[in-house]
Amino acid sequence: MAFGCCIWNMEWLIEICKEFGYSGMFLISFLSGTVLPGSSDILMLALLPMGLSPVGLVLWGSLGNTIGGITCYYAGSLLKSGKVAEFFKVSPEKRARAEAYIHKYGYWAAFFSFVAIVGEAVIIVLGSMRVSWWKVFLVMTLGKILRYAAIALSYEGVEAIFT
Secondary structure: OOOOOOOOOHHHHHHHHHOOHHHHHHHHHHHHHOOOOOHHHHHHHHHHHHHOOOHHHHHHHHHHHHHHHHHHHHHHHOOOOHHHHHHHOHHHHHHHHHHHHHHHHHHHHHHHHHHHOOOHHHHHHHHHHHHHHHHHHHHHHHHHHHHHHHHHHHOOOHHHOOO
C-alpha cells in the first residue's frame, strides 16, 4: 500500500524500522530529505505506537532529514543557478519567482525545507545561489526538529513525551 507521492511500500518501511529502530528512522528520513519522494512523517506516526521513544524518533528523524537536505544544498552548490532550473526543467517564470523568494527571505527560506517537494527545491536553489551554508544548515535543522516535534506532540501529547 503506497501513500501519495511516496515511492516506497509503507509496510516495507515499517518492517525496516521495526528491525532497525532509530537507525531505520534515520535512513528513511535521510532519503525523504533528498529529492527522492517519501514520507518520513507518516512513517513516524506509524512508529510512535510501537513503543519507540518520541524524543528518539524526533532526534534521529531530524538528523537524517537534515543530512538529506544538506545533500540537496551541496547538489545545488555544484550547479550555477540557471543550470539548476535547466536540469529540473523549471520555466523561466518559476525560476524568477524562486530566486525572488530567496532574495527576499535569504537563508530563512530554509526553515520550510520540510515542505514536500518545494522544500528540496528551495534548498537546491539556496545552494546554487551560494547562500551561507552554515546559516542554511542551522535554520533548516530548526525547521525539521520543530516539524518532527509537532508530529510527536500531536500524537503523544505534551505530558506523555516527558514522563
